[in-house]
Amino acid sequence: DQQVKQNSPSLSVQEGRISILNCDYTNSMFDYFLWYKKYPAEGPTFLISISSIKDKNEDGRFTVFLNKSAKHLSLHIVPSQPGDSAVYFCAARRANSGGSNYKLTFGKGTLLTVNP
């Protein structure tokens, strides 16, 4: 049972426009969400995160929005650049009382292509 879903396998946008990547989750116990970016033959690289107590977090061209009631989050990239072309993974985790295991639950990823 997939707890984090990225329903769009791919997305193509023009340079300078906005890229919106979407992610849905089913487990209401998740309280921290992350986006990772992955280039071919490399490992995932942390991009941006958001706590469940917030609805928005911004870092430069990247903004993550969280809608807890809908169990939905999105990553906005403005403006998109060709170097942003990569696979973007949505991930979630939850606090474990008394423990320190913050394992990540990932979606399948969305391949973003930014065309010059």
Added chain:
Amino acid sequence: EAGVTQFPSHSVIEKGQTVTLRCDPISGHDNLYWYRRVMGKEIKFLLHFVKESKQDESGMPNNRFLAERTGGTYSTLKVQPAELEDSGVYFCASSQGDRGLVETQYFGPGTRLLVL
């Protein structure tokens, strides 16, 4: 500062053989995670070490997989005997261990395993 390193980068073996993957975390990181991505699917958690102790092995597929972390430094993941369905990319990640839920996991480049 050196990132997470993994060895080998690629491995091609025949069904029934044994393969050992190695991960060197970022120096000083207490938390070490193993993940696996089977082609086209999500990145899945395998297990988590805190220093040399296994904190959570709930993601390990079966008893053909054995992970160790000698002296709380590097970790090895052995697959014996390997089966066709073990093919995929094995990622290792590490984190410092003192920031709780908001802690960032840093990923290595992965080991691409192909079992023929």
